[in-house]
Amino acid sequence: MNKASHSVGHIGSALDWGWENLQFLRMRLRGLQDKEADLTKLLVELDGYRSLYESLTERPFQQASMFEVGYGARPLRLLALISMGLNARGIDLDAPMLQGSVHELLRILKTNGWQRFIKSTVRATVFDAHERHALDRALARRGARLRVQPDRFLVGDVSDVALTPASLDFIYSEDVFEHIPREALDRVCASLARALAPQGVAVISPSVFTGIGGGHLVEWYPHTLDRDIDRRSEPWEHLRQRRFAPDCFLNEMRLYEYQRLFERHFSVEAVHNLQAGLGRTFLTEDVREELDDYSVEELLGDKWRFVLRKKPEAQP
Ligand SMILES: C[S@@+](CC[C@H](N)C(=O)[O-])C[C@H]1O[C@@H](n2cnc3c(N)ncnc32)[C@H](O)[C@@H]1O
Numbered sequence: 001m002n003k004a005s006h007s008v009g010h011i012g013s014a015l016d017w018g019w020e021n022l023q024f025l026r027m028r029l030r031g032l033q034d035k036e037a038d039l040t041k042l043l044v045e046l047d048g049y050r051s052l053y054e055s056l057t058e059r060p061f062q063q064a065s066m067f068e069v070g071y072g073a074r075p076l077r078l079l080a081l082i083s084m085g086l087n088a089r090g091i092d093l094d095a096p097m098l099q100g101s102v103h104e105l106l107r108i109l110k111t112n113g114w115q116r117f118i119k120s121t122v123r124a125t126v127f128d129a130h131e132r133h134a135l136d137r138a139l140a141r142r143g144a145r146l147r148v149q150p151d152r153f154l155v156g157d158v159s160d161v162a163l164t165p166a167s168l169d170f171i172y173s174e175d176v177f178e179h180i181p182r183e184a185l186d187r188v189c190a191s192l193a194r195a196l197a198p199q200g201v202a203v204i205s206p207s208v209f210t211g212i213g214g215g216h217l218v219e220w221y222p223h224t225l226d227r228d229i230d231r232r233s234e235p236w237e238h239l240r241q242r243r244f245a246p247d248c249f250l251n252e253m254r255l256y257e258y259q260r261l262f263e264r265h266f267s268v269e270a271v272h273n274l275q276a277g278l279g280r281t282f283l284t285e286d287v288r289e290e291l292d293d294y295s296v297e298e299l300l301g302d303k304w305r306f307v308l309r310k311k312p313e314a315q316p
Contacts, residue, residue, distance in 0.1 A: 019232075020247040021119070023218035035131060039138040042076055046084075049203065052307065053170050056269070057199045062086065064169035069158050069192070069204075070176030071096065073116075073123065076135060077174070082152055083135075084144045089152040091161055097124050098148050111155065159184040163195035170201055175303065177206035177258070178214075182251045189265035198315050202266065202308040205274065209252045210294050212236060212279030213302035216246035222278055222302050235282035236299065239291055255298045258306065266308035273301040 050061040068090030071078045075096055081088040095111040097104050097120050105124070109117040136146040154161065159180070171192055180188060196202060208214055213222045215238025219231040233244050253261075262268050278301050283291075291299060 016244065017115070017247060020218055024247075035134040036138060039076070039131075039135050040141075043080060043138055043142065046077060046080060049170070049172060052203065053201050056201050056307075056309070057169070059169070059199065061170070065167060065197075066170040066172065067091075067163070067168045067195070069171065069173035069188075070179070071153065072175075073097070073120065074128075074131065075153065076131070077172075078153065079132075079135060079146065079148065080139065082149055083139050083147045084142070089154065091154040091156055091158050093155075093157055095155045096153050097128060098150050098153065100124050100128060157184075159188050159191070161191070163191055165194050166197045166200075168192075168195045168200055169197050170203075171196060172203045172205075174205045175207050177204055178209065178251055178253065179249055180251060181249075182253065182257075185251075185261055186264065189261060193265040193310065193314065196266075196310045198310055200310060201269075203305060204262070204308065205303050205305040206253075206258060207303050208255050208258065208298065208301070209250060210239065210254055210298040211275075211302040212282060212299065214238060214250075216248055216250060217244055218246075222275060225279060225282075235279065235287060236291060239294070240287075254294075255304060258304070262306050262308055265311070267311050268306060269309050270305075270307040272305045272307075273297060274303045274305050275301045278302055 053059070053061045053064060062085070064087065066081065066086060066088040068075075068078050068088065071090040071092045073094060073096065075090070075092070075098075078088055078090045093112075094116060095104070095107045097108065105117065105121060108120045112120075132146060139146055177185070192202060207216070212225065212235060213220050215236070217233055217237065218224075219229065219233065220235070220237075234240060237244060238246075259268070259271065276297070280300055283296070283299060288296070
């Protein structure tokens with residue numbers, strides 16, 4: 001596929017691109033210290049998938065056929081599920097770096113372009129080995145070992161992939177749907193809904209644009225909010241002055257637009273604001289007044305979770 005990566009955006013100047021990526025690099029370097037705790041948290045998150053799936057379907061998660069939409073450049077969820085013996089695979093627009101080989105890097109250059117190539121080279125050199133070892137240790141505490149199975153990592157656009165009808169018991173996607181163009185999302189949801197087995201569950205968690213982190217500027221990432229750092233942009237800059245662009249494509253969809261999209265294709269079982277209240281200290285009276293087109297709930301938060309089932313009329 002010769003398509004520009006969606007994980008690099010359309011930042012106007014090289015200076016802005018450099019700035020955003022420098023912030024990102026600093027954030028990742030800081031994250032190195034807490035890596036093991038982060039990965040333990042990730043495994044707990046996967047336990048959450050298990051209990052959600054089992055409570056809704058009364059079927060064992062261990063036997064579910066699962067699919068991740070947008071596993072990302074650090075495909076830790078998919079690596080962990082596969083390592084724990086689950087029948088999981090996924091797709092991403094960008095080719096992953098799984099074995100750290102030159103061949104993989106050249107594929108990334110060819111598939112995703114030079115900006116992603118630079119990011120992947122830095123990531124592979126500085127972070128990947130450390131992170132994979134930490135994942136292996138976290139898995140070992142649960143009696144598993146890290147297993148890399150490159151054939152489970154499809155590379156392509158989820159809007160084009162041919163999925164077998166009713167073949168998937170569990171579909172999940174984290175921080176991806178906000179990067180898919182609006183005009184592709186009906187096709188994506190129709191295809192995922194068709195692929196979902198009659199008892200299946202889909203958990204789709206986008207970062208919604210109106211949230212404090214929804215603009216995807218690194219200095220407003222949720223975990224930076226309690227840090228006293230100098231920021232060059234204002235809170236909710238992306239809904240206000242819009243002086244800075246993130247280093248990724250965003251469809252800018254609001255909560256009600258996701259709700260309508262999912263209702264067209266699925267039964268919506270539950271909707272959760274995963275970080276309700278996030279950013280409250282930045283919502284001063286003046287800012288609130290300026291943003292009075294939005295509800296407080298959609299401003300205070302970042303990631304929302306939609307729990308979806310197959311529509312009754314789509315059941316065989
Ligand atoms: C912000 S990353 C999230 C990655 C991962 N889910 C995580 O939580 O770390 C978004 C990912 O979605 C992928 N993506 C965006 N549009 C896509 C599409 N149409 N098909 C497949 N993957 C896509 C991007 O390539 C990127 O890796």
